[in-house]
Amino acid sequence: MAAKRKLAENPNSELIDFLHELADYEKNVSRMIHKYNAYRKAASSIAKIDHKIQSITDIKGLEGIGKKIAAKIEQYLSTGKIKKLETNRGDETGAAINQMTRVMGIGPAHANKLVHQEKIKSIDELRSHPKRDQLLNKTQLLGLNYLEEFEQKIPRDEIKQMEIILLREITAIDNQLRAEIVGSYRRGATASSDIDVLVTHPTVAKLPSLLHKIVETLTKQFHFITDTISVGDSKFMGVCQIDTSKLHRRIDIRVFPSEQYYCALLYFTGNDQLNRHMRIVAQEQGYKLNEYSIQKVGSTGTLSKPLPVTSERDIFDYLQMD
DNA sequence: TGGACATCGCATAGGT
């Protein structure tokens, strides 16, 4: 039997990781979200190259790669390093800020505050800090508590088990309810980072109370939901667990009226690239497409009523796609 | 050369 082999890794994964690291620094430390996105875009362009980049001519002209990033890649090719990245790595404060943002609910603003004002230098220090409970809000304390668990991917088989429980209990509440797990799971991924559930019901008036009912049932009756991060009339964010032998997982549940359901299904199944592509095609065909509806765009930019959609197929048909 | 870079629900902080 042949040796077990890693699934073919990208030939430029080291360079891609470097660009992601530069991106994270801009987002978390410099608080430049657009630079973060620029680095991510460059990285995703490079991820599409299927051979090892040998020279700068291999990447010149690639989407999202301009003068500065090209120069950094040149540095990387000739020296194996990127100066800017080495400088960032030498910044202990920056490294601490980056660490803090691993906690769900701690973003760039709060991470900077914790490090600069409270002089906290690591997750461990945050965990053992005497004023921890005053420094962090409810969500952040939850994030700190589950930090290591949330960083683990969820195997497809585990999500399959969750799907059975979720669908059974949701239809038990009301047999007119329809629910699906979307995101990378619906795209067939072998592992996902969270669980994203879409729910719909034909009667619009029921929707707000519906989400609360679902959350209450899954929490109190089945102990499937273990924590609530936030919950309103249309979106729940929280934590779930199949049973105590398994890890805690991030779960979102969204409720949509039936006329919006298929646009939402399409949008939340993704991926981002397909969503962008479809929005562009929509625009070209004189439509506006988002997670709620597809509308015709008039000559003056006026929008029509949302067009009737009773399946994902309908959306593709409007756009003459297959 | 300078503005755009997606959008929005929810929690919380800050202000009146």
Add this chain to the structure above:
DNA sequence: ACCTATGCGT
């Protein structure tokens, strides 16, 4: 008490 701005995750 109420309204608005900000942060966060998506």
Add this chain to the structure above:
DNA sequence: GTCCA
């Protein structure tokens, strides 16, 4: 940081 009007 990159793109584009």
